Amino acid sequence: MNNISESSQWQALKALADQQRQQPIHQLFSENPKRFEQLSFRQGELLVDFSKQHFQRDTLEQLIALAEQCELPNWIRQLFEGAEVNHTENRPALHTALRLPEGKECWLEGKNISIDVQQNLQRMDDLVHMIHSGQWRGCSGEAIDTVVNIGVGGSDLGPLMACNALAETPARDDSGRLAQQAAIDVHFVSSMDGSQLADLLKVLNPMRTLFVIASKSFTTIDTMANAATAKEWLNQNANCSETALVARHFIAVSSKPEKMLAWGIPKQNQLEFWEWTGGRYSMWSAIGLLIALKLGMSAFKTMLAGAHSMDEHFRQAPLEENIPALLALTGIWNINFLNIGAHAILPYDGRLKNLPAYLEQLEMESNGKSVNRQGETVDYNTCPILWGEIGTNAQHAFYQLLHQGTEAVMCDFIVAAKRYGPDASQELRHQHQLNLANCFAQSRILALGDSVLEDAQSAPAHKRYQGNQPCTTIMLNELSPFTFGQLIAMYEHKVFVQSVIWGINPFDQWGVELGKQVATNLLGQLDGHETDNLDASTAGLIQAINQ
Ligand SMILES: O=P(O)(O)OC[C@H]1O[C@](O)(CO)[C@@H](O)[C@@H]1O
Secondary structure, eight states: OOOGGGSHHHHHHHHHHHHHHTSOHHHHHHHOTTHHHHHEEEETTEEEEOTTSSOOHHHHHHHHHHHHHTTHHHHHHHHHHTOOOBTTTTBOOOGGGGGOOTTOOOEETTEEHHHHHHHHHHHHHHHHHHHHTTOSBOTTSOBOOEEEEEOOGGGTHHHHHHHHHTTTSOOBOTTSOBOGGGGOEEEEEOOTTSHHHHHHHHHOOGGGEEEEEEOSSSOOHHHHHHHHHHHHHHHHHOOSOHHHHHHHHEEEEESOHHHHHHHTOOGGGEEEOOTTSOGGGOTTTGGGHHHHHHHOHHHHHHHHHHHHHHHHHHHHSOGGGOHHHHHHHHHHIIIIISOOOEEEEEESSGGGTTHHHHHIIIIIIHHOOOBOTTSOBOSSOOSOEEEEOOHHHHHTTTHHHHHHSSOOOEEEEEEEEEOSOTTSOHHHHHHHHHHHHHHHHHHHHHHHGGGGSSSGGGSOGGGOOOOOOOEEEEEEEEOOHHHHHHHHHHHHHHHHHHHHHHTOOTTOOGGGHHHHHHHHHHHHHHTTOOOTTSOHHHHHHHHHHHO
């Protein structure tokens, strides 16, 4: 359907929103004691509570009717079956194939790509084993104890997030034995200015360091510049030929084998993935090598299994119970009908500190578009601005705006019900209780305002809390490789559903290309060439530097 905003269903939802605005969220709770039962959903170890949203059960039904009008079930089928859902690049988006269990097939152009996926997992496994067991040696013969991932965007954010989120998971090999990963230190560098890398190079031992160049395109200048700096550092500090040095200290992960080879990466140090895996959906491919190095291959596979369980749910559950679809439709309600343009991601768990940055890329690079699949400019809002922070830290930073500012903001609270085991100190276990209490208190006040107090009415205006900031709480039983996989796959599918409603392609990112071109042109001008053809601001800034 082209002009979804002209459809009768869209108009019906607009009218519903006008009514709904009259009724604050706290009233919805007082009128319906069954809100939690009616508006919270489970998928395995994941509970998603929409009851602090500014809608009622029948609004969800209307939103589902909108999704049906947009042929969502058909789009879901096409996604999984490898149709060219990324039509501007003539590609399918088959990240779901990366997490299929061994033995399950996925056919693309007459080929069962699951076989390639399993072979790749085996190659990853072999490399991880060689590094964990100390068989992989640097060019001086010393075993590797440090691995640095050089990548950016999708080739950095997912593995970085997973390594931090799951660092407490003891790494085991496939037979359940503890892997010898304790000796492997992992680091991530992404910034183009080299500052992260420069800091690391001051402290790392070149003879024991392995770099993983992670880049789908193998042309991203940020990554290639960091890789060149790393190679030069090794050249200056190692007493071996450049060929030996690259062979012993670099692995590369890319969809471009010829480019890896041209850089000097020998075939046996290359891990491949495929064009049908989008960069920001690539954590599940060999781009996740550092996750496997940090946590062990078995945990990596468990993460894939968690994501696969969400894929199965997304593919099969009716829309009325389909968590990614409901999450997406809740967003559509907030963005398109309640006119909310900001979305705060608030993990109440320090281990998920990188989740906001990960979702910023996943959501804004996927759905930050204003042209639909037919090439027409849309007349409705698409992706909101996302940002976030560990919830309890954000309470001391930007929550003031959430509670009393003029911006309407929708919020996702993400929390694990269980954290420290019986071996942890009483103090730590108390800290988890504190964290939970804060998570629930904040979502409660944001949604219900100071109606949670008995005598709020008499407070002066500057002490009042109006509430009505819609909140979703996503609660994991505990944070494990499995639930982490479920959580991230849930967000991926949410983004897809929203793209279907908005009629846009979530799998390309043409909006980032022009900046790359213009920066390349400016390089010459920074080196002292003429700045005549530039705007006055850019020319003035460059002249100030060149003087
Ligand atoms: O993996 P690559 O090709 O280096 O790309 C890194 C990132 O750059 C982008 O292409 C944007 O410039 C992202 O989509 C991608 O995740």
